[in-house]
Amino acid sequence: MVFGRRRLVGLVMILATSCSDPLDRVDxxxxxxxxxxxxxxxxxxxSLDLQDLMVxxxxxxxxxxxxxxxxxxxxxxxxxxxxxxxxxEPGAPTDARTHTRGCYVGGRIHLRAPERAETRxxxxxxxxxxxxxxxxxxxxxxxxxxxxAELEAARAGNQRLAERLEPYGSTPTLHNEIHSILGSEFDGxxxxxxxxxxxxxxxxxxxVATRQRTxxxxxxxxxxxxxxxxxxxxxxxxxxxxxxxxxLAGDLxxxxxxxxxxxxxxxxxxxxxxxxxxxxxxxNSLLGA
Numbered sequence: 001m002v003f004g005r006r007r008l009v010g011l012v013m014i015l016a017t018s019c020s021d022p023l024d025r026v027d028x029x030x031x032x033x034x035x036x037x038x039x040x041x042x043x044x045x046x047s048l049d050l051q052d053l054m055v056x057x058x059x060x061x062x063x064x065x066x067x068x069x070x071x072x073x074x075x076x077x078x079x080x081x082x083x084x085x086x087x088x089e090p091g092a093p094t095d096a097r098t099h100t101r102g103c104y105v106g107g108r109i110h111l112r113a114p115e116r117a118e119t120r121x122x123x124x125x126x127x128x129x130x131x132x133x134x135x136x137x138x139x140x141x142x143x144x145x146x147x148x149a150e151l152e153a154a155r156a157g158n159q160r161l162a163e164r165l166e167p168y169g170s171t172p173t174l175h176n177e178i179h180s181i182l183g184s185e186f187d188g189x190x191x192x193x194x195x196x197x198x199x200x201x202x203x204x205x206x207x208v209a210t211r212q213r214t215x216x217x218x219x220x221x222x223x224x225x226x227x228x229x230x231x232x233x234x235x236x237x238x239x240x241x242x243x244x245x246x247x248l249a250g251d252l253x254x255x256x257x258x259x260x261x262x263x264x265x266x267x268x269x270x271x272x273x274x275x276x277x278x279x280x281x282x283x284n285s286l287l288g289a
Contacts, residue, residue, distance in 0.1 A: 049074055053111075053127040057207060063131060063200040070134040072109040072127070077288070083110040100287040102126035104133035118214060118286055125184055125211045128201065132180040135200060148175045150192050154182055161186070185211050218283050225276040232269040239265060 046054070050072055054064045075083060084103035101112045101122060109130040114120040139147070155161055155178060164185070168177050182189060183197045187208045197204050239262050246255040 046072070047074075053124060056124050057128045057131075058201045058203040059128075059131065060198075060200055060202055063135070066134050066138065066200075067109070067127075067131050070104070070107060070109040070131075072111060072130075074111045074113050074123075076113055080110055080112040083108075102130045104130045104137075107134075107137070109134060112288055119288070121210055122214045122286065125207060125214065128184040128207045129180045131200065132183045133176060136176050136179045144175065147179070147196070150190065150196075151175055151178045151182065154178070154186075154189060154193060184208070214286070215283075218279065218286070222276065222279050222283060225272060225279060228272045229269065229276055232265065232272055236262070236265055236269055 046068055050067075053072075054067060059067060073083070084105060101119070103110050109127075111123055111126055111130070114123050136144070152175075155165075161178070161181065164181055165174065165177065168174055171177075182193065183200070183204070184207050187205060189197070194204075201207060239258065243255055243258060243262065246252075246258070
């Protein structure tokens with residue numbers, strides 16, 4: 001999701017995981033959900049960059065097999081846009097589930113190559129998100145029933161998740177998106193979901209932490225700045241109404257006395273709005289928008 005200028009229109013759809021060395025895997029209790037499996041016999045070793053993604057995101061052995069079977073590719077911006085139908089007309093026929101930096105389409109994972117250190121970190125989160133799309137695709141309809149119920153339970157009353165899902169509307173693949181978003185962006189999930197996601201990541205908390213570091217902190221700052229701008233805007237509107245009443249009443253002395261207050265408030269508003277616009281532009285640039 002991309003932020004509009006001077007208006008917070010929702011929160012992203014991207015993810016990231018830690019660049020630090022992964023922790024040793026600790027096998028936990030087995031999930032009550034079906035484990036996605038792949039029959040791929042791919043023998044071509046992944047590139048060093050893809051190996052880095054698998055290690056840094058702490059993918060388990062089974063997750064690495066699913067990831068490799070999805071024939072992941074790290075692509076330049078132009079190739080990525082073609083692969084993921086980025087910029088296609090709304091409603092254009094496509095089976096791509098697109099983000100600004102990653103998509104899973106036709107059974108294949110596409111990742112946009114990073115341009116700088118921050119976007120490199122973000123790619124770890126994107127890779128984790130797209131892996132989970134590939135894993136969900138391997139489940140049969142019957143296997144998805146109990147998992148979807150758990151995903152819906154996590155969705156109930158979750159305002160932050162509701163914001164993340166706004167761009168998807170009522171798409172039939174909503175559970176697929178929830179599955180990837182929760183697994184790569186949210187902590188504090190139910191024990192059942194934590195156990196389920198442990199099949200894919202030995203240190204899922206590292207992915208969530210990187211997402212927070214690359215995008216979450218910026219989103220929080222943008223929210224706070226928008227709240228300031230909205231508050232100052234409301235105060236300016238109230239002061240303008242009061243000034244109009246003074247003018248109509250012919251109370252020029254009070255009117256003139258309030259001019260400095262209005263100008264000072266307007267200056268604060270303009271400063272806050274400009275800072276908000278700058279942070280929004282920086283955020284959108286990070287997403288590749």
